[in-house]
Amino acid sequence: MKRLAPRIAAVLMLLMLSACALPDTQVKTGSVSPSLSIHGAPPNAVLYVDGLAVGNADQYNGTKILAIEEGMHQIQIKQGERVLHAEKIVVSSGETRTVTMNRGDQ
Template identity: 40%
Template sequence: MKKYYFLIFLLFIFGCSMPSTSVMSVDARPSLAIKGASATADLLIDGLNVGKAAVYSGDTKTLTIEPGTHRVTISDNGQVVYEQNIFVESELKTITVR
């Protein structure tokens, strides 16, 4: 009889617990991929050097940026090889350097 009371007690305790919820947020910021850049080319976004352009090829890594208009400049050994204003919203934007 004590076992039944104990089981009823356990059911009462675990049956009355509050439900748990989890909230996950997805990073929906746009990203940028650079194709065809040389290994020595630098990538500048709005005049700020963010690293080597070849790193952000899109195969293994992309650059996450804020939505809006940005000035993208790719320079290699001090010479500008690509420069353009781009507008990004919430997708992957791929730039091909020729």
């Protein structure tokens, strides 16, 4: 019986340790923000999104895109006080919306 006790204790110890498993963790990333690109903007034209200037419009020509929030936005491209192009857009998660300026807009 004295020899059996250490074996039983060892088996019980292994059972207890096997119950101490690491938790299963998962990392989930958020949804991909929509983005905006501008094609055909003249040099020195400024891009406005919802009334806020975000930089020169020609820098967002597809090589560089602007991350924006999901939903409806008012897009304007201006040179000085002159509005060259204006439109409302609706974007959803992961979408890249391209605003193309016509030659008549300039």
